[in-house]
Amino acid sequence: MSSSPDVLSSNYSASNSVNPDELARRIAELGDWFHNLDLCGVHTAPDHFLGDFPNVKWKDIAKEIPDDLTGASVLDIGCNGGFYSIQMKQRGAKRVLGVDVDDRYLNQARFAADTLKLDIEFQKLSVYAIDEVEGQFDYVLFMGLFYHLRYPVLALDKVIKKVKHRLVFQTMIRGSENPFHAEPDYKFWEKKIFLQPDFPAMYFIEKSYSNDYTNWWIPNRAAVEGVLRSSGLQLFSHPEAETWICTPHHVLNKGRYILDRELDGTL
């Protein structure tokens, strides 16, 4: 475990015998859960509006992740209650680090890992500060966060610098779910193309969507795929409608990360 002061220690210790009533009481004490975890038979969010979430997504994504992750390192950005961190650790990953900005979710994730007796690090950290985490990780999970950011592509390009092997990327999508094959160039007066529903688009939410004012930019499928490719990633698989598994391909431009060249105006 990291000794950084930002790594909050758990308020909870794993219990040897699990009393379901006591477990349910402690789960309730930790506030509303977004992740429906199965903690020794007690569920943390059984009435989730998206069903058994995120199991409903994981059942398809899981097939694209090796069953045996022995020795692998995993960084889970926007880890929430720790569902994906737990899945990766249960597949044998050596080091799993989950980061999030919300103490409620971090405390839930710590409690879940303690209850399941899994050694997972959880740290309070924003995706925008991800470069404070040293080194690269075999698997980086950037799921359910892109559309919550005012600066989504900046965050993505920061995240990419942390990826050694695979990026698991998930975002809400709206609009067309068709892929789009862009021409190498368009004339200045080509305006009709922008009216095609399949053309890459990010929908900006000025006020609120789904009762959440942090839903800022919601891409259609073509925009997701275009942004991922233009950030230098190769799209490796698309296990379900909102998830892409990518591998670093042309993430360097003249020997430097795209982000660094863009920020100093030399891209």
Ligand SMILES: C[S@@+](CC[C@H](N)C(=O)[O-])C[C@H]1O[C@@H](n2cnc3c(N)ncnc32)[C@H](O)[C@@H]1O
């Ligand atoms: C919709 S949830 C997705 C949780 C999980 N990754 C999943 O896919 O189920 C978004 C999560 O991102 C976290 N978050 C929001 N802004 C963040 C930021 N700037 N850096 C890191 N995490 C952030 C929220 O606290 C929340 O836990």
